[in-house]
Amino acid sequence: MLTFCFPAPLTKAFVTSPSLFFVFFPPNPKITACPPFASTSRISRILRATSTSTGVSISDGNDEALAGHRNNYSGVRLEETVAVDSRKLRLDSWISSRVSGISRARVQSSIRSGLVSVNGRIVDKVSHNVKAGDRVNCTISELQPLRAEPENIPLDIVYEDDHVLVVNKPAHMVVHPAPGNATGTLVNGILHHCSLPTVAFSNHDGLSDSEDNCDDGLGYFSVDQSSSTCQASVRPGIVHRLDKGTSGLLVVAKNELSHAHLSDQFKLHTIHRVYISLTSGVPSPLAGRVDIPIGRDSNNRIRMTAIPGPIKSKQGRHAASRYKVIEVLAGGGSALVEWRLETGRTHQIRAHAKHLGIPLLGDELYGGTKSMALSLLWPRTPSSCHGQLSQLVSEFERPCLHAMALRFKHPHTGKNIHFSCPPPSDFAEILNQLRKFSTAKP
Known part of the structure; x- marks a missing residue:
């Protein structure tokens, strides 16, 4: 029996088009084929760019927001x-x-x-x-605040003003402090960048003791009021998170009003995000919508799983993703896939990719093992290249997933801001190598 007893400097490289984000589809159930996404040629140009800097553009927008809360x-x-x-x-x-x-x-x-x-x-x-x-x-115990110390960690700042901070997070960096990861996180670096003292950070539920696994959990951390060196109004906050192994764009609120505004946008799903991944195999159909609830895997508590059938509160939560193959690589042994999230569940892309039978390359937790990748690539490539392939695959130590584009309404100006960021060198290297074997547009 369960009883609920609750106590009381901008870097410029290229500009993204608004058409990259404004794509609307009917709410088809389950997995369905979809028409092509807009601006595929622009996406391809971004992915083929040799620069690793980022771009930003601004346009008008009228998104509405609605507040909510999350049970802890x-x-x-x-x-x-x-x-x-x-x-x-x-x-x-x-x-x-x-x-x-x-x-x-x-x-x-x-x-x-x-x-x-x-x-x-x-x-x-x-x-x-x-x-x-x-x-x-x-x-169940109360959530105990974690204390985070400022650390001089280099950050790739894409955009910054008095209200928001957009960061290009590297792979293998945990976003916020958690048991087992009290230092070296993005939050530690942000505290130093913003010249803030030690803070108390809300300890959020995660999937394990050692990783920041939440893709879209709302978080907040506030300045330790015992410090006389900081005003109480200075309260930067993590609005959303990326998995430890995922690279790419992430927005941080620099004050309480901005945090509330951005949090509302996330709850209404009016913040648009585009991810790219390399998969083991090619999905069928080549473009579609996955509308499958996601819940915790009963056999592995640090993993989520897609749960087909009617949503049951104890088994899963509504999750919908749209995907499109941008390139078929290495004769069909892999694919470059674009993802757009309608919801933001923990490990959503990784769980939906596994459900489609195309786990992300390098995602050992969700079946994207090195042996699986090689079993798909070897039959489709010359035997003289197998040694090179083995070396390439063995060196990739994270899920091949990158948060490439981000659009949200600025909490102060009301303008829609667009950001884009090509994948880091490890992702780009394996993509370029797979292209050398063969590449085909759908």
């Missing part, structure tokens, strides 16, 4: 008996499986805080084994 599970109580047919399980794993959507790290924090008992006895060991018939009582 604090105070949720679980009182349940372990099922008779259950095998022996770790306590943290079993609780995680009974409270849909909560992170393992959050459960472990609750256990260590003495908020969990088994058969009436408090257990503070997360690896404690529970067995059939055990009576478990758990109260």
